Amino acid sequence: MSDQPWASGISEILKHGLSLLDKDTDTNRRLAMISIDNAVELMIKTYLGLPKRVVGFKISRKELSEINSGFPDLLDGLEKYGVGKLKGLNLGEIEWYHRLRNELYHNGNGLTVEREKVLVYSELAKLLFNNLFGYEIIHEPTNEEILGLFLRKMATLMSLAPIHMLPIYSQNGIVDKDVEKRIAKLYEIREKIVLGENGYGMLLNKKTIFEAEELIVFLDKNTIELKENLQEFETLTEQYLSLKIERTALEASLPALKEQMDRLKGRIDDLLNKNLLSCPLCGQPISEDHRAVVLLELQSEGRAIGDRYRANQQTIQALSSSIKHLETLTLRNPTDPT
Numbered sequence: 001m002s003d004q005p006w007a008s009g010i011s012e013i014l015k016h017g018l019s020l021l022d023k024d025t026d027t028n029r030r031l032a033m034i035s036i037d038n039a040v041e042l043m044i045k046t047y048l049g050l051p052k053r054v055v056g057f058k059i060s061r062k063e064l065s066e067i068n069s070g071f072p073d074l075l076d077g078l079e080k081y082g083v084g085k086l087k088g089l090n091l092g093e094i095e096w097y098h099r100l101r102n103e104l105y106h107n108g109n110g111l112t113v114e115r116e117k118v119l120v121y122s123e124l125a126k127l128l129f130n131n132l133f134g135y136e137i138i139h140e141p142t143n144e145e146i147l148g149l150f151l152r153k154m155a156t157l158m159s160l161a162p163i164h165m166l167p168i169y170s171q172n173g174i175v176d177k178d179v180e181k182r183i184a185k186l187y188e189i190r191e192k193i194v195l196g197e198n199g200y201g202m203l204l205n206k207k208t209i210f211e212a213e214e215l216i217v218f219l220d221k222n223t224i225e226l227k228e229n230l231q232e233f234e235t236l237t238e239q240y241l242s243l244k245i246e247r248t249a250l251e252a253s254l255p256a257l258k259e260q261m262d263r264l265k266g267r268i269d270d271l272l273n274k275n276l277l278s279c280p281l282c283g284q285p286i287s288e289d290h291r292a293v294v295l296l297e298l299q300s301e302g303r304a305i306g307d308r309y310r311a312n313q314q315t316i317q318a319l320s321s322s323i324k325h326l327e328t329l330t331l332r333n334p335t336d337p338t
Contacts, residue, residue, distance in 0.1 A: 006046055007133040014039035014129060014137055018122055026112040030104050033118050037101035040094065040125050044074045047132045048081060057081050071098050085131045088155020089124065093194050097121040117196045123151045124194075146204050147193070153212040154190045160219040163187050168233060179218065186212055240326040247319040250312045257309040264302040271295045 017035030020028040052058040067077035126137045170180040
């Protein structure tokens with residue numbers, strides 16, 4: 001996709017921030033961090049404010065004003081409306097870098113920022129720009145190409161194999177334990193880079209990039225199977241939860257039904273023993289004929305409640321059997337009492 005007019009200004013701001021890193025000084029790093037963060041904020045505001053014909057949604061002026069009131073609100077708005085636009089991104093990481101930028105901006109005298117943190121934020125910003133506007137910002141210092149390449153590869157890998165799904169994929173035979181460990185290791189490397197725990201030069205090399213590429217090729221070939229298994233798992237989980245809710249409701253009904261049956265049985269026993277002098281239904285003095293009619297009514301009501309009680313018990317047993325089966329299919333712990 002070619003450059004879009006509403007994104008050109010943002011592109012220039014981001015490129016300016018990136019260009020400041022070509023000459024590495026404390027001042028340039030601070031200014032680059034501020035410029036990159038300004039570009040991130042502006043690109044989110046611009047995207048959320050685009051016409052419905054461009055983005056497929058429309059935000060009211062009032063809501064847009066509320067969203068634009070602060071950076072956290074912007075991220076909330078992007079999370080709400082930017083469905084499918086956050087591939088390979090963690091908004092919590094972006095918010096962390098924004099806070100770091102605020103420290104530099106408001107307490108800038110004497111403060112500096114590590115070059116690696118600026119580079120990581122720049123790559124996240126370029127990835128967000130590409131996701132929102134559909135084309136890449138081309139400005140990569142040659143000695144930093146490996147960082148950008150790795151983060152882009154990880155964006156693809158994260159979309160194919162979300163970290164929370166790895167155990168499920170492994171247990172279902174979609175990936176073996178070795179592949180699961182290799183993917184988890186790449187997630188760990190990415191987290192360390194983004195959080196600035198170690199210099200990325202110590203973590204990244206050609207072997208790391210090759211590892212990511214190899215896993216992407218493997219996962220890409222199994223994308224259909226992965227999606228089918230994920231969809232099946234979600235469907236089974238929904239069925240599982242629905243059956244548990246239904247069973248819980250039926251179990252909750254049993255004590256009340258039992259209480260009704262006991263109360264009716266007591267009235268029937270009183271009628272049979274002729275202990276009642278007044279009708280339990282209308283309170284009037286009771287004759288033998290009236291007693292017989294009331295007795296039939298109470299016995300009929302008792303049978304209906306008893307039938308319902310027993311039917312609920314049978315349904316609970318059937319639901320429990322289905323739930324146990326679904327627990328196996330969804331890899332839930334069968335010993336879980338819930």
